[in-house]
Amino acid sequence: MDSPRLLRRYLLAALSAVLLASVAVGPAQADPARAAHAQADPAPRAAAAVTFQDTFDGAAGSAPNSSKWQIETGDNVNNHERQYYTAGNNNAKLDGQGHLVIEARRENPNNYQCWYGRCEYTSARLNTSGKFTTTYGRVEARLKVPRGQGMWPAFWMLGNDIGQVGWPNSGEIDIMENVGFEPGTVHGTLHGPGYSGSGGIGAGYSLPGGQAFADAFHTFAVDWSPERITWSVDGTVYQTRTPADLGGRQWVFNKPFFLILNLAVGGYWPGDPDGSTPFPSQLVVDEVKVTTGEGAGGGSAIRGLAGKCVDVAGANPANGTPVQLYDCNGTAAQQWTVGSDGTIRALGKCLDAAGGGTADGTPVQLWDCAGVPAQQWVVSGARDIVNPQANKCLDVTGNNSANNTRLQLWTCTGAANQKWTVG
Structure with a gap:
């Protein structure tokens, strides 16, 4: 992402308090016939262990699981985003069908104040700070993003030491970002000291044939190990980054990170909504999962x-x-x-x-x-x-x-x- 995305109020209060307190594509088609031994029950194997998972099961209208997620509140001047992130289940709730729905609305029922004056929009941002961190493993989410100019959904991570070292020294791993004017493209990016904001190291991935990510669920993942991070969409790898990509700058990704999900409205990168932007707009989350193996x-x-x-x-x-x-x-x-x-x-x-x-x-x-x-x-x-x-x-x-x-x-x-x- 193109700037720290840290809420002023959250950084000064909740975040600091919490942290300080604690492709070869084969041309052949699949053969339906399988050997009898291939159909046998798999032997026990050292597959990666699930260390975090949320499938968002629960009653329609209920808030996200508070043992896994905390809700951030406030605006975000750093990116010049237009939304106010609200508490509880106002803009983030379960739909009763195994999904979390983060909804951006054009409204201001409580006279929220933003950096530019009276806020025009509400939305939600969740993180696992103080509840879950991971160092390495596979971090993935199955999501359906909204469509429309000015929409900015993201699934990303921040270094757990941000309360001590600040951003960008903490490091940031953007697993998936989509901006509304690019309906068929997502981006994966690293930010760290000397390569932050618009200088982040990353790449984009585009769906074939003019498809839009808002049309269906997709799985966005990073496979993260010492000195290597690989991004994929629906199992297709589109970039790998190592310290060699940083031109001698510091690799800050061998330590614990926490997870973040949010739906921003407007900002420097996506631009503001316009008359074509549908509201409400929804980021629908089917599952978030982290798995880690031995070593x-x-x-x-x-x-x-x-x-x-x-x-x-x-x-x-x-x-x-x-x-x-x-x-x-x-x-x-x-x-x-x-x-x-x-x-x-x-x-x-x-x-x-x-x-x-x-x-x-x-x-x-x-x-x-x-x-x-x-x-x-x-x-x-x-x-x-x-x-x-x-x-x-x-x-x-x-x-x-x-x-x-x-x-x-x-x-x-x-x-x-x-x-x-x-x-």
Whole structure:
């Protein structure tokens, strides 16, 4: 986002008090046939553990769960936003159907005063400060954004030490921002010392074919590990950032952060609403979830033939890097997360059947996560790792236990070179 987005009243009162007190896209289509062992109940595995989740179940009209969220109030002069954030369930409430609805309205029932005079709009902003923080892991939300000029929904994080070091030294991770004049584009951005405001480091992601994000729910996520943050929309990775992107400036993202959801109205970046902007406008939140694996979000080892590990060659995160067998060494190149979406991930990318291939001997590699069948895997109770599209198993080429032996797809035989222990 283009400025600190910190409310004057909140920073001076509530926030300080709380803190100080405490893609290779495979061309083949999915094959409906699956091996019997692929349909077996999955074996226990070291998938990431859920550390925070809210599915917003509750009675229609009730306020967000106060054990997970606190509500901020006030205006925001820093961005020249036009709304006043209200308390309780005035502008943020459950709809009784498993959603949180954050609603922006053109109203001022209580004569709220903003930086520019009498406020023109109300809305809501929630955060988990003092209730939940995370360091690393997968942070995601399934959202449907509003449409209209001047709308500015966001899902983001701030460093938990903001009360001590201030912004931007605290760091800020913007997981998703959308401005109304770009209905088909969202942005992910890092802010820190020397790269804040309009100088933030980030990128945008656009839906194909002129689609608008307001038309449907989408899942926005970051996969965050030491020295690396990767952004995705609906499983498609669109950027990865490391300290190398900062030009020698300080990386401030190896510490606890808390979560924020808000719907702003107007401001420097989106501009003000106009006669075409619908009110009320709603940011609808289906779920917010944080998962972390072993090793501070890095995942866990996958061991196979001769007790060796599935390894990304040279710890190189580039697309097309071979995935191989190698002595287990505990490095990030051997830390894998088995996701609920069927992916197996390391270094912010996915285990992938090269070129979407399904034939025996198709090599496996690392590639940007794209939500395609070539990146779908099932860990069976028999310890096979199966690609359902190919109906084939992850296999050590030639049953060779030497370091650097490439992994591939092969017809499932039950042999030792196709048996894997996750975690």
